[in-house]
Amino acid sequence: MPAGNILVVDDDRNLLELLKIRLESVGYQVTTALKEEEVAGLARQRIFALAIVDLKLFQKDGITLMEELHGINPEIPVIILTAHGTIESAVEAMRKGAYSYLTKPFDPRALLLQIERALENHRLTSEVKRLKGLLEERYDFANIVAKSEKMRSVLEQVARSAKTESTIYIHGPSGAGKELIAKAIHLASERKEKPFVAINCAALPESLLESELFGHERGAFTGAVRSTKGLFTQANGGTIFLDEIGDMPLSIQAKLLRVLEERQFYPVGGEKPLEVNVRVLVATNKDLEEEVKKGLFREDLFYRIHVIPIHMPPLKDRKEDIPLLVEHFLKRYSRQMKKEVKGLMPQAMQRLMLHDWPGNVRELENTIEYAVAMTQQDVITEGFVLQTKITSQEPFKPLKEAKDAFERSYLVEVLEICKGNVSKAAKLAGKYRADFYDLVKKHDLKIENFKESARV
Numbered sequence: 001m002p003a004g005n006i007l008v009v010d011d012d013r014n015l016l017e018l019l020k021i022r023l024e025s026v027g028y029q030v031t032t033a034l035k036e037e038e039v040a041g042l043a044r045q046r047i048f049a050l051a052i053v054d055l056k057l058f059q060k061d062g063i064t065l066m067e068e069l070h071g072i073n074p075e076i077p078v079i080i081l082t083a084h085g086t087i088e089s090a091v092e093a094m095r096k097g098a099y100s101y102l103t104k105p106f107d108p109r110a111l112l113l114q115i116e117r118a119l120e121n122h123r124l125t126s127e128v129k130r131l132k133g134l135l136e137e138r139y140d141f142a143n144i145v146a147k148s149e150k151m152r153s154v155l156e157q158v159a160r161s162a163k164t165e166s167t168i169y170i171h172g173p174s175g176a177g178k179e180l181i182a183k184a185i186h187l188a189s190e191r192k193e194k195p196f197v198a199i200n201c202a203a204l205p206e207s208l209l210e211s212e213l214f215g216h217e218r219g220a221f222t223g224a225v226r227s228t229k230g231l232f233t234q235a236n237g238g239t240i241f242l243d244e245i246g247d248m249p250l251s252i253q254a255k256l257l258r259v260l261e262e263r264q265f266y267p268v269g270g271e272k273p274l275e276v277n278v279r280v281l282v283a284t285n286k287d288l289e290e291e292v293k294k295g296l297f298r299e300d301l302f303y304r305i306h307v308i309p310i311h312m313p314p315l316k317d318r319k320e321d322i323p324l325l326v327e328h329f330l331k332r333y334s335r336q337m338k339k340e341v342k343g344l345m346p347q348a349m350q351r352l353m354l355h356d357w358p359g360n361v362r363e364l365e366n367t368i369e370y371a372v373a374m375t376q377q378d379v380i381t382e383g384f385v386l387q388t389k390i391t392s393q394e395p396f397k398p399l400k401e402a403k404d405a406f407e408r409s410y411l412v413e414v415l416e417i418c419k420g421n422v423s424k425a426a427k428l429a430g431k432y433r434a435d436f437y438d439l440v441k442k443h444d445l446k447i448e449n450f451k452e453s454a455r456v
Helices: 015-025 037-044 062-072 086-094 109-137 149-160 176-185 206-214 250-262 288-293 301-307 319-336 348-352 359-375 399-417 423-427 433-442 448-454
Strands: 005-009 030-031 049-053 078-082 101-104 168-173 196-199 239-243 279-284 309-310
Touching: 005 015, 005 062, 015 433, 030 037, 049 062, 062 078, 062 086, 078 086, 078 109, 078 206, 086 101, 101 109, 101 433, 109 149, 149 176, 168 176, 176 196, 176 239, 176 279, 196 206, 206 250, 206 348, 206 359, 239 359, 250 301, 279 309, 288 433, 319 348, 319 359, 348 399, 399 423, 399 433, 399 448, 423 433
Parallel strands: 005 030, 005 049, 049 078, 078 101, 168 279, 168 309, 196 239, 239 279
Antiparallel strands: none
16 A cells, blocks of 8 residues: 655646645645745655655756755655656756656656655665664674675565565575575564574584484483473574575485474474474575485475575675775774774775685685784785785786786776776776776776676
């Protein structure tokens, strides 16, 4: 059902009334303003979910009015109404923060669709911000960096799936932050006040893993001197996270399948089943479909856990997040080690940007921890970054030649990351756009080649 109060601003009284009737007929609350000077007061008195603003008003243009609205409520989505001859101005409005524009005369269905999309986009953005704030407040997880498109997509999936009870399958390489995302899902769910229990299925032998998960009765095996509750029982009402589920032995996979299907299990040595109410999240760095083909993972269990898949990208595919991650880890380890390390020299940051990060975020964190521990200055130089990774079989080059070679490879890397978008590449490199273009020309690089490769 539509919800929220919509502000409509237009100097055409008939259009205002028409829009009010149409929007209220589908369930929206509508506040109208015929005069621009009324808008600021209305926006300060109440919270609007969305604003519809005519581009051409009596005393000021819609762009100026939109900027005033954003000054009061920076998050409010604004749809601009424009006549045929002012489309260029509408495009300019979008550059300055409008959600979209519609050209008069417009199809009422198109307006409703734009409103629905704007409100859904705003809801998701707000949920991602709420989620990040909750994580930082509860766990100090400011290192869930979502500047890159891929990580923003992950957090949107978290926001969408957290309120469900479905099993979530998190797939990604080691060190990419799968447990971090599992905790995010738990904190954003209705079970957030209940326990979150995690176990690495690859860390324990079969006999211990079964007892750890399901508990055991006294005398069930040698050394079982008393009954013990397993993690499923401890997580009752909350969430259990099974990390590296691809390493779970087949015998325990059968027991897990029973839990997922019937919500009950037998402790080791037990004769009575125990009922449990848990939300199950799983993670793996393995290709479980291949494991199924090899007979190492049950096919029926795979389909039981593969309900909502979330893919965690490797760090090499989200390099625009590296500077923010570095800043976070610098603050953390500077605080822990009681040092005042302010940042990295540009050459050190470039080395981080050019590395492929097989160990992902965990490797980056270890790299920064080492650098903070070893440096005696307030800025980290490249000598303390990835020292063990620096190997070269090439003959020693003169300084200018070595600098040119590095500069070219750095430009190629940045352009590949930004898919040929020069504005983004210049920003990432910390250069003015014109200066960045000069460097591209100096090394005879063709921007279109990077745009083409991004489309392949």
